[in-house]
Amino acid sequence: MKAKKIQNKPGKIFIISGPSGSGKTTLLSRLIQDKKIGKLLAKSRSVTTRPRRSGEKQGKDYFFVTKDEFRRLVKAKKILEWTRYLGYYYGTPKELVEKQLKRGKHLGFCLDLKGARVLKKIYPHNTVTVFVLPPSLNVLKARIEGRCRETDKKEITQRLRMAKREILSAAQFNYRILNRSLRVALKELRKIFLKESSA
Secondary structure (H helix, E strand, O other), X not given: OOOOOOOOOOOOEEEEEOOOOOOHHHHHHHHHHOHHHHOOEEEOOEEEOOOXXXXXXXXXXXXXXXXXXXXXXXXXXXXXXXXXXXXXXXXXXXXHHHHHHHOOOEEEEEOOHHHHHHHHHHOOOOEEEEEEXXXXXXXXXXXXXXXXXXXXXXXXXXXXXXXXHHXXXXXXXXXXXXXXXXXXXXXXXXXXXXXXXXX
16 A cells, blocks of 8 residues: 655654554553643544444444445545454544644554554654564463453464564564553653653
């Protein structure tokens, strides 16, 4: 997918990436809950074709759409980047991102490697990338199994296989955080955000 250059905006893009079960989504959510940081950072919401999980809300967690709707958005160039993961499509809505950046609001993303690369190419000067590493693959497997009780064994195996490939790409990111302790990892992520947002 070709990336089109877009003029830099005042806001910065913070991309948190890492394998499924690494804790990237939790870390970003906790960071935004911080009283000081929450005023500066908003979470970007993806468009997805995957089914809504228990407790998830339309427009808050994701924008849930059908495959046909997703294809129409891509064709209309309303999606900045997109990927297919375990049979479902995920994309970043262009309008939401542009609106927030124009307002000078920093945006936090949880993206895969492909998405991180594409956004970095579109916004080369104001994108900060962070890769979250699990303590080990065994810990990662336990986290995935505990979080995705409804997920079958085949999908868990796929997630672990993908995790091994993703971890090999960690060196491409601006920062790397080892998530052995959520409290310590969050502290590190907070330091990165405060440093980069004021730069």
